[in-house]
Amino acid sequence: MQETVVEFQTLQRSGAVANQALEIIKQMIVRGELTAGQRLPAQRDLAARLGVSRPSLREAIRALIALNILESRHGEGTFVSSLEPELLAEPIDFLLQVNSTALVALFEARRALEAAVASLAAERATDLELAQLEDFVKLGRSKLDDLDAFIEHDVEFHGRLRAAARSPILSSLLASVNTLSNASRRQTARSAATRARALADHEAMVRVLKARNPQAAHQAMVEHLQHVLEGLTDVAPA
Amino acid sequence: MQETVVEFQTLQRSGAVANQALEIIKQMIVRGELTAGQRLPAQRDLAARLGVSRPSLREAIRALIALNILESRHGEGTFVSSLEPELLAEPIDFLLQVNSTALVALFEARRALEAAVASLAAERATDLELAQLEDFVKLGRSKLDDLDAFIEHDVEFHGRLRAAARSPILSSLLASVNTLSNASRRQTARSAATRARALADHEAMVRVLKARNPQAAHQAMVEHLQHVLEGLTDVAPA
């Protein structure tokens, strides 16, 4: 370990050693040197390789576990998690519990992305997709009374829109934002009136999509999510 | 602290002790026993109070730091963070770093996000911000001949818009998208004509912002990025 010391002129803030180890591991994952499910070297070996003590390495590992990036199994080893977006987004739940204004911020992001998706879907969806979407939306009528079923219906509606938009980046961003706000979705759909309005919005959306009108689709989605947001603030004010 | 031991029948998975300390601290924050900015007891004391060793407690603290729930300052103490929404950003960033594969459709995402930012900025920017932005854009004229200076100018223009939009989540998403597309920015601004058109777009943007017209701002941004995209494809076709 003669040359383990790397750019040390970086800010020497708190937790220099442990954070350094943390960043190195993170980068190894980002760069693909470590892939999902892969096993890390034993803590004793890895600590030696990184030039830090085992407790410090353990702090770094524990931090990455908290972020659902790593997981460790006693007696087996430490592994890279599946890195599923859902897992990686989970830690945010805590902040949403504590700070409800964060929820509103999330909604802004979702609105922007969903609107873009709707707009693209109006241009790129196949006729078959639109026909199937129309049929699917009709099924929603029978689910108005079942909260769980309707939530599932709503999720799939937006999922189909994403697929039709053919924009993997937008889909990926939206997936991130959505997994964050999934917890709140249950609240938003609580009242029957809210659900009925959502269904009506979905039907309106299908109409403008079939008319191949991107701008109208954009606008329709903004309004739809505005309704949802109102339903949310009704339930949980301030 | 005779009764520190709490529900131990919970799954005894890996990291039982450290995780227990972690959960206890988390719950104290959720319940409001610890509020934003408050100082925690010294690690040595807290470890004793929770009935764990200091290294284990440190693992728990490090995990909470990774989640942006705590922060520690050397020589001062460990504190509850501000718990503000922008702290959501960091975990999302990693998610995007890992997930991002397709660089192709990136521009769509940027367009959607920038447009949303412009729209929000039209509503939320202070008069002072807009006045300063106007002055700043004027400075752009003198930079038209210097490629590097103009790129820097362009980056700051969009940065100021983000700041004025007051939407940490959108900013964070956009930051991720931008780091991915930074490589191409240099190409887009290569021709003098492209730069002149970009500057004109910026000036137009300032006008609609001062008019407090969100929809026009949205539209102006879409058109602006459309121009940039055209400049890009001119230079580097498919």
Add this chain to the structure above:
DNA sequence: CCGGCAGATTGGTCAAGCCACCTGGCCTCG
């Protein structure tokens, strides 16, 4: 061939100590 036992491997925890940093009070000097 198979089952089980024993050692090696690995993560989990702890104890004790040193260092680096910040703060605040004391003391000295002007």
Add this chain to the structure above:
DNA sequence: CGAGGCCAGGTGGCTTGACCAATCTGCCGG
């Protein structure tokens, strides 16, 4: 008397070394 510097105490950061507990592996005996 005030201002500046010095120093001690408290705090987080890090290391060493050791032991415990869960798991895996392979050998050995039935």
